[in-house]
Amino acid sequence: MTRTRLAIALAVLAAVATPAFAQGQDIDKVNGSITAEAGQQYGDLETVNGSIHLEARARLGDAETVNGGIKGADDIHSRDLSTVNGGIRLGERAQVDGSVETVNGSVFLDRGSRVSRGVSTVNGAIGLVDTDLGGGIETVSGDITVGVGSHVKGGIHVEKPNRHGFSLHMGKQRPPKIVVGPDAVVEGALVFEREVTLYVHDSARIGTVTGATVVRFSTPTPPQR
Structure with missing residues (x-):
């Protein structure tokens, strides 16, 4: 292989191996919000x-903050x-590697x-709405909705x-509500170390359940409790 061809091959390999966002500029703040503008490339975004x-x-x-939310279009x-x-x-169609x-705080991921x-x-x-997770879902006190068409692998x-x-000192609270909706799939174990109410749609598929009793439903939304 000539030097020219070798240089071209190495350049192509580097472009494939390096994510495009790794070439962008980092933004690091202590006080103040950060906006990543439409269609632009950035490195890491950090604020306190x-x-x-x-x-x-x-x-x-990466996008990281301490006191503030993250909102993506x-x-x-x-x-x-x-x-x-x-x-x-x-x-919709967010891609998180x-x-x-x-x-x-709460988490919501839209379709695709x-x-x-x-x-x-x-x-x-x-x-989650029609969302794919390569890993699992973890929480302590929050409700979980694995919405229509979603796929959770962990x-x-x-x-x-x-x-x-740590102790949350919340007083008497209702148990978290866990919903696995129409055509949703949860692979792996569903493990509950505290009391929850677990609703699973008839068309959904789930793994083994520990610590809760499955309540099946066939309507678009689970029963009110």
């Missing part, structure tokens, strides 16, 4: 006190998304979204409130 806004078709590395592409005090909400994590790993929160609801785990050495 502020939200992160991802406009349509933005591509980025349609067709965004990222690696890990994480916050401590705030929710994470993504539009990592995990989606929050502590105090794909997450390579899992979704987790401690205090907050998790909702099971569901609802932990004890004080498992990691």
Whole structure:
């Protein structure tokens, strides 16, 4: 192989092996929100006190904040998304090549979204609509809805409130509501270390269940309780 051909081959290999968003500029703040503009490429986005806004078709590395939410429009592409005090909400066809994590906040992923790993929160609801997760779902006190057509490959785990050495001190609370909706699939085990109410649609498929009794339903939405 000539030097020219070898150089071309190496360049093509590098382009395939390196994600496009790795070439973008990092943004790091202490105070203030960050906006990834529509269709633009970024590196990692980090702030302490502020939200992160991802406009349509933005591509980025990790997005991380402490006090603030992460909101993505349609067709965004990222690696890990994480916050401590705030929710994470993504539009349609989001692609996350990592995990989606929050502590105090909800998570919602809209139609056609794909997450390579899992979704987790401690205090907050998790909702999926026609979404594929390569990993599982983990929470302590939040409701979970695996909505119509969604596919979760790593099971569901609802932990004890004080498992990691903290106490939520919430007083008397209703048990978390877990719904596996029409045509949804949850592979792997569904493990519940605390009381929950588990509704599974007749058309859904799930793995083994520990710690809860399955309540089947055939209507578009589960019964009110």
